[in-house]
Amino acid sequence: MIQIQERKRQKFVTKINSLRKPVTNADALVAQIRDGILAGAMRSGDFLGSERDISENFNVSRNTAREALRSLAAMGAVEIKVGVKGGATIAEGDVNAIGETLAIQHCLSEIPEDGVLEIQSVLEGLAAERAAEYATKEDIEKLEMLLKEASELIDDTVAFSNSSLKFHTAIAEAAHSQALHMQLNSLRYVIWPPHNTIPQPEVAENVIRSHRTLLDLIKDRNGAGAHEFMRDHIEHIRNQHRKIREKGYLEDAICC
Amino acid sequence: MIQIQERKRQKFVTKINSLRKPVTNADALVAQIRDGILAGAMRSGDFLGSERDISENFNVSRNTAREALRSLAAMGAVEIKVGVKGGATIAEGDVNAIGETLAIQHCLSEIPEDGVLEIQSVLEGLAAERAAEYATKEDIEKLEMLLKEASELIDDTVAFSNSSLKFHTAIAEAAHSQALHMQLNSLRYVIWPPHNTIPQPEVAENVIRSHRTLLDLIKDRNGAGAHEFMRDHIEHIRNQHRKIREKGYLEDAICC
DNA sequence: TTCTTGAATTTGTATCATAAATTACCTTAT
DNA sequence: ATAAGGTAATTTATGATACAAATTCAAGAA
Numbered sequence: 001m002i003q004i005q006e007r008k009r010q011k012f013v014t015k016i017n018s019l020r021k022p023v024t025n026a027d028a029l030v031a032q033i034r035d036g037i038l039a040g041a042m043r044s045g046d047f048l049g050s051e052r053d054i055s056e057n058f059n060v061s062r063n064t065a066r067e068a069l070r071s072l073a074a075m076g077a078v079e080i081k082v083g084v085k086g087g088a089t090i091a092e093g094d095v096n097a098i099g100e101t102l103a104i105q106h107c108l109s110e111i112p113e114d115g116v117l118e119i120q121s122v123l124e125g126l127a128a129e130r131a132a133e134y135a136t137k138e139d140i141e142k143l144e145m146l147l148k149e150a151s152e153l154i155d156d157t158v159a160f161s162n163s164s165l166k167f168h169t170a171i172a173e174a175a176h177s178q179a180l181h182m183q184l185n186s187l188r189y190v191i192w193p194p195h196n197t198i199p200q201p202e203v204a205e206n207v208i209r210s211h212r213t214l215l216d217l218i219k220d221r222n223g224a225g226a227h228e229f230m231r232d233h234i235e236h237i238r239n240q241h242r243k244i245r246e247k248g249y250l251e252d253a254i255c256c
Numbered sequence: 257m258i259q260i261q262e263r264k265r266q267k268f269v270t271k272i273n274s275l276r277k278p279v280t281n282a283d284a285l286v287a288q289i290r291d292g293i294l295a296g297a298m299r300s301g302d303f304l305g306s307e308r309d310i311s312e313n314f315n316v317s318r319n320t321a322r323e324a325l326r327s328l329a330a331m332g333a334v335e336i337k338v339g340v341k342g343g344a345t346i347a348e349g350d351v352n353a354i355g356e357t358l359a360i361q362h363c364l365s366e367i368p369e370d371g372v373l374e375i376q377s378v379l380e381g382l383a384a385e386r387a388a389e390y391a392t393k394e395d396i397e398k399l400e401m402l403l404k405e406a407s408e409l410i411d412d413t414v415a416f417s418n419s420s421l422k423f424h425t426a427i428a429e430a431a432h433s434q435a436l437h438m439q440l441n442s443l444r445y446v447i448w449p450p451h452n453t454i455p456q457p458e459v460a461e462n463v464i465r466s467h468r469t470l471l472d473l474i475k476d477r478n479g480a481g482a483h484e485f486m487r488d489h490i491e492h493i494r495n496q497h498r499k500i501r502e503k504g505y506l507e508d509a510i511c512c
Numbered sequence: 513t514t515c516t517t518g519a520a521t522t523t524g525t526a527t528c529a530t531a532a533a534t535t536a537c538c539t540t541a542t
Numbered sequence: 543a544t545a546a547g548g549t550a551a552t553t554t555a556t557g558a559t560a561c562a563a564a565t566t567c568a569a570g571a572a
Contacts, residue, residue, distance in 0.1 A: 024524065026326070034356070037363050044364050050553060061526040063319065066554085067326045070282070074330035075357045077364070082554045083534025093365025098357050100290070101331045105438065107293050108300050108333070109349025115435035122378055179371035182361065183439065280555065306522060317557040322523085339565025340521045 025060045029068035032058075037077060042090050048078065050087040075101075095182040103189040113241060120187050121234040124168065127184060128214065128230035130175035132223040139174035143215050146170055147208065154204045167211055171230075174218070281316050285324035288314075293333060298346050304334065306343040330357075351438040359445040369497060376443050377490035380424065383440060384470065384486035386431035388479040395430035399471050402426055403464065410460045423467055427486075430474070 036042040048054060055065035069088050072078040076097030078088045106116070131139070150163040165188065172184045210233055217226040292298035304310060311321040325344050328334040332353030334344045362372070387395070406419040421444065428440045466489055473482040 026524085030330075034360065037360055040363070052553080061524095063527090064525060067323060067524095070323045070326045071330040074286075074327040075360055077360050080554075081534085082532080082552095084552045085535060086533085086553050091364060093361050093363075093367070095361075095365070097361050098354055101354050101357055102438075104290065104293055104331055104333050105349050105351075105353050106435075107296070107349075108347060109351070109434060109438070111349070111434040111438070115433040118382070118433065119379065119435055119439060122382055123375065126374070126378055177371040177374070178365060178367040179362075179375055182358075182365070182367070183375060183443075187439075282555080308522080319558085320556060323555095336523075337565080338521095338523045338563080341566060342522050342564085 024064075025058075026064045026067040026071070029054075029058055029060065029065065030071045033068070033072055034075075034077060037090065044090050044092045046090040048088040048090070054088070095178065095185050098182070099186045099189045102186040114238065114245075116187055117234065117238040117241060120184070121231050121238060123180060123184055123187070124171070124234050125227045125231040127172045127175040127177075127180050128218065129223040129227035130177055130180065131171050132218045132221050132226040134176045135174040135218055139170070140215075140219060142170050143167065143174065143218070147211055147215060150204075150211070151208050154208070157204075160204050160207075164207060164211070171214075171218070281314075282320050282323040282327070285310075285314055285316065285321065286327045289324070289328055290331075290333060293346065300346050300348045302346040304344040304346070310344070351434065351441050354438070355442045355445045358442040370494065370501075372443055373490065373494040373497060376440070377487050377494060379436060379440055379443070380427070380490050381483045381487040383428045383431040383433075383436050384474065385479040385483035386433055386436070387427050388474045388477050388482040390432045391430040391474055395426070396471075396475060398426050399423065399430065399474070403467055403471060406460075406467070407464050410457050410464070413460075416460050416463075420463060420467070427470075427474075 033042065033048070049057070051062050051065050051069065054069070055062045058065065069078060069080060072088075073080060076091055076094055079091040080086070080088050135143075146163060146167045150160055150167065153159040153163055169185070169188070172181045175181070210229075214226060214229055214233065217229055289298065289304070305313070307318050307321050307325065310325070311318045314321065325334060325336060328344075329336060332347055332350055335347040336342070336344050391399075402419060402423045406416055406423065409415040409419055425441070425444070428437045431437070466485075470482060470485050470489065473485055
């Protein structure tokens with residue numbers, strides 16, 4: 001059943017709400033459950049009951065309850081299961097949950113991609129440094145494996161690009177900072193998709209060499225070196241994107 | 257009316273979808289409109305029609321169409337208006353749209369706040385640097401105004417804290433990087449709320465002095481100086497949070 | 513002109529009904 | 543006793559209909 005009494009962060013919550021219009025019943029229901037999560041009164045795995053339970057507890061129709069649950073599901077706040085023991089439960093945290101939403105916002109805001117790459121440069125640099133400090137044996141093995149995989153895919157542009165992307169993601173994971181991982185994960189959705197092709201295998205080989213150097217720096221526990229190298233790596237990509245925007249084409253091809 | 261034929265970024269979209277379960281009709285509808293946005297086929301202001309139009313175009317019930325629109329609205333992808341010329345339109349980008357979702361994910365993921373502050377330190381440092389480079393006369397005036405406002409609110413802890421938060425936000429705006437603004441805006445929701453009280457007016461005066469110095473550096477167009485000062489400023493806060501976690505209390509009080 | 517009023521449209525909400533998915537339990541056969 | 547399979551119960555997914563509330567717009571009154 002649903003019980004929301006605690007309101008530790010009432011003021012914060014009020015502030016968020018003031019930005020919206022809490023007019024409809026469905027919105028009010030969303031707000032109440034959202035606040036319960038933000039206040040810590042509801043945690044991952046807590047069972048909210050079936051749609052029928054919720055609609056009765058809040059004195060709304062099942063439709064309204066369903067709409068509220070759809071909103072919460074879109075935010076990654078609840079998970080909904082069908083069947084006998086089904087219903088809504090507070091979801092587990094998911095570093096990918098905001099990726100979609102952020103990608104949409106970037107599209108609709110027409111945010112200059114140079115600004116995104118600037119942030120990516122800074123954050124990936126930090127990630128490389130932390131990876132050099134905190135990477136486990138398993139992290140290193142995974143990075144070696146991905147590097148090997150990429151070198152075998154050097155002629156398949158799409159597969160190579162995806163593998164290369166996984167390499168960057170693995171570095172973010174090796175940094176062992178969930179916050180960093182989540183932020184980078186969302187930024188990646190914004191930049192990579194449109195330009196993830198690599199026309200020439202020579203370029204791919206350059207990428208492999210860069211990644212090789214980076215991984216060696218991480219294995220040497222050279223945090224400052226890894227940081228600087230990664231920043232240069234991303235700044236190189238940033239420059240190529242800049243060239244594309246200015247000239248409309250690119251002779252060198254983009255890489256990861 | 258709704259027409260989605262273009263699929264420039266089919267591959268990307270497929271990849272996102274593969275993470276989810278596109279089983280229900282409502283989800284399929286969400287996916288189609290989301291893909292339209294990501295592919296650039298739908299832009300802010302485009303009219304999607306009324307719920308009735310949508311339900312007929314997609315051969316689903318009004319209920320299903322409504323649920324899809326609720327999901328899209330939760331992602332900030334559409335805006336819904338009531339009345340004669342009402343219906344759903346593709347929303348304008350909103351730098352605050354992801355704040356709520358991200359805050360929820362941070363809550364549910366129980367992401368260590370030290371990691372968030374580390375990122376904040378890096379990004380706010382960058383923001384201060386860019387602000388020193390790109391701030392307009394209006395930006396400077398706004399910062400001066402906020403600083404004056406804060407100094408008058410020195411005895412009202414809550415109001416002072418909010419004003420101080422606005423100062424940081426204004427710096428992010430003065431950097432004139434939408435990407436930076438959006439990222440910082442979302443991170444702020446995570447950290448500030450629980451600890452936004454300042455017990456002692458002396459501490460508030462320290463804050464004012466720090467912000468004064470920072471603003472002067474920005475006015476002097478000293479990017480490197482502003483960057484370093486802001487990082488120290490945030491790292492100071494980060495250390496105080498660390499003390500709270502270790503000792504369970506804090507003698508100095510937290511500040512912004 | 514300006515204001516009011518009312519009709520038309522569209523979302524918000526409720527209720528009822530059916531299909532599909534999932535679980536739990538019971539039966540049956542080996 | 544145990545495993546297999548089938549059946550019933552629960553719950554979401556979807557659809558249909560109805561009415562209330564909000565909003566727009568235009569016609570008509572002052």
